[in-house]
Amino acid sequence: MKAILIVFELILFVSIIGLLISSLTVNKLKNHAIWDLELWKWCVLALVILCGRVASQWFINIIVFLIEKNFLLKHLVLYFVYGLRTSISVFIWLTLVLLVWILLFDHGYGVKRSSRATSKILHHIITRTLACFLAGAALWLVKTFSVKLIGVSFQCKRFFDRIHDSIFHQHVVQVLSTPKKKMDKKFRNINTAMQFIFTIRDVKKVKRMTEEKISTCSLKALIRFISGSKLSMSNELDDQDDIKSVSEAKHLADKIIANIGSDPQSEFIEKDRLLEFLQNERHVKYMLKLFVGAARSGKINKSDFKKWVIKVYKDRETLKRSLNDAKTAIEELNRILSAIVIVVIIIVWLLVMGLLTYKIIALVTSQLVLLAFMFGNTARTCFEAIIFVFVTHPFDVGDRCIIDGVQMVVDEMNILTTIFLRYDNERIYYPNSVLATKPIGNFFRSPPEMGDSVEFAIDVFTSIEIIAELKSRIKHYLERKHKHWSKDHILVVKEIENVNKMEMALYVTHTINFQDYAKKVKRRSKLVLELKKIFEDLGIRYYLLPQEVRIRYTGPLPS
Template sequence: MIDVTSLHKISQDKVSDSVMKGLIDLISDSGLSTISNIIDETFEEADQKDTPITSEHEAYVVSQMVFKNVAKPDYKYIEEEDLLRFFDKDEVHDVLLLFEGAAGTGKIKRSALKNWVVKAYLDRKSLAHSLNDSRTAVKQLHKLATGIVIIVNIAITLLLLGFATTKVLVVLSSQLLVVGFMFGNTCKTAFEAIIFVFLVHPFDVGDRCLIDGVQMIVEEMNILTTVFLKFNNEKIYYPNSVLATKPISNFYRSPDMSDSVEFCIDVATPIDCIGNLKERITMYLNSKPNHWHENHSLVVKDIVDLNKLYMALYVQHTMNFQNMTDRNLRRSDLVLELKRIFEDLCIRYNLLPQDVHLSYKGTIPPAIPFIQTSPNSQ
């Protein structure tokens, strides 16, 4: 049995080998699929069989089925009393923390449930791919080790039986030196790749990484190469021996990450107005505890040209940047909220007076002669 409460307290960085081995053995022996199982509509039938979710669309369908089965008829939310049919009161509080906006209101929206189910499917899918690639790499390494052991056993057997004399061994060793000279660099590369994959292991399948200034998703891991996907689904093959020499940023393994928004306001803005700006920003961040941590700072970085204040807002997300789409949406909402606050508080930036010089570059038209005549002239 697994105590879920104790499982949540386990830190990914501090889990011991014995605990990890016990969890793996338990999951392996239980026959559970590494991908989420959908709830069949024939739940009450005794011969029900779960089928794995294989796409985001199926995950969306599952979320709709769960919402329909849990929420009251014609309700737009799942409320606490609906969850009490399945969980204890203490567990309901933990469940609400998983869904966006549910911790404060006590209600789970249909969209929040859908996002959570899709995210759970994607996480389990990445785990399944990672396990499959690790299993493939271990099999390849096992074949290589088996070949080396067989060769050593044959050599020892020939020596013990007396079939291999000293002259034969000298000839074989000379041939091995030639092979080592020809394939020495390849063996060195393969050894470095094995060390990188099994000992260093800086990423898993599905992790978002930053390499050479380019963000990429790990698509496939092999012993010698790793396949990445760029933002436009372009595949890039990196030799693992080359990756071992590069600094790699792993967003998925990072803790909750910080972000910043920089802007300028007029130097003539009153101090009281800046204080109101800080209060409004604090109210907005506190109203979205699922998106932002409470710790943030609004600082004045510099006074530029004696007419504008160069300011920066530093905030901390409640997630890392593995899901870059969610990060961009949260930051976009924050920037739009700042614009709304600026409009409400009449905070703006005005340019300094500028000198304007006018010049005429066209040709001067010829002067028309003025002739004055008397009324009596003919």
């Protein structure tokens, strides 16, 4: 449909240009007038009205192309340029229409106005209507700019790094899962995960993404690619198989380990095997940094690699849902603002045309007061929800949060409500205006190292030497499990209670935040079991104080 419209507008453009040239060169048409206005002026007016929109779009596209190519501005600037180009082209088009109308029908330009009252009234109506349309286009431009400004905080600032990492991870997965006989130089050197490569002109432009100089076309393609696809792997037929579950992600990890030809008896994947497939030293170094201790040793533990593939799949699905929800929220906001702008344009047009008398204004004002009384609280709630979603924005889809002391995972975000999943998968709906008044903890956005504690009590008569040995054993365990725990820890005596037990606490630091809460609980459970084993080895006990027991004989039991 769009192609047909473009062809039709081109035909109109060529036809009107031909008629304009004829009216200026053919003698019979030079002096021909319609309603006391020369034919060539009618041609100019028709050309501006019917083809001005297309011409303004071409002009804006050329300007955007020159800005992007000659100045290579950062993606935030180009994001606004591309988002506003339609509104700007419409504004330029309406400006040209109003300018041509005034120049052709005003005194001193072209034919003079007719003396008839109806012609004057018609002229004033058309002029004021065009002026209102131009003002409406300016308001629409401001509205579009505001929506794009809000969209920047979502798609560029919050998601760009995650999109880039997700696509790099998919590139690694696809390359490592490709059978070696199918590998070629082109496949190794170009990120095959970027199926939007046809919208990017060269590979150097892909590399510039890390410098935040990606073009908006590429940025939009990145978002579409993540939102509309799944994590995939290469198969024997040189095709792509989508990963749709955790079990398939585990199978993919096993396939990669078998495909890269690592030693089945070894627990590690060597750096040389990765370099043989990726053919890029920088990519290999970046990948090794994703695993604890791998950058120093040059080896990746196979079990850690399997967990990483599963994490890549989960992160990809979470990012996809986050982008879709962010897009939905922005579209809802855009519809709300569009409705407001349309109402304002209609009111301005009625005022300019003089159709709103004082009586009508008083009537409308009274009705607005009534509506404000009826829906004022709703409007305030909606405004607070918009501020919460687009300005505060304390979480994204997939984040694990604490609200009112309950841990929940964000399942879906909308303008007015947010849906959470509790630990038992119960869906809980929270109005965003209510969430705006509550303190919210976010594990995903917390630092990568979070603290934890284990409290216990030992007998007060436990010797200082045994307590010192207890500290040594705990330190040794934490150093041995350096992938799970930071070496920074502290064992303190909180208090002595009832002169028979010492309340002690072990404060430790995880190497992860608590977004993956199951992993946190498993690590803490292993630590507690290790403490139990240490207590048994060192003979640490806790004895209750002697309790007074009174026994009284009440006679034989009745038979």
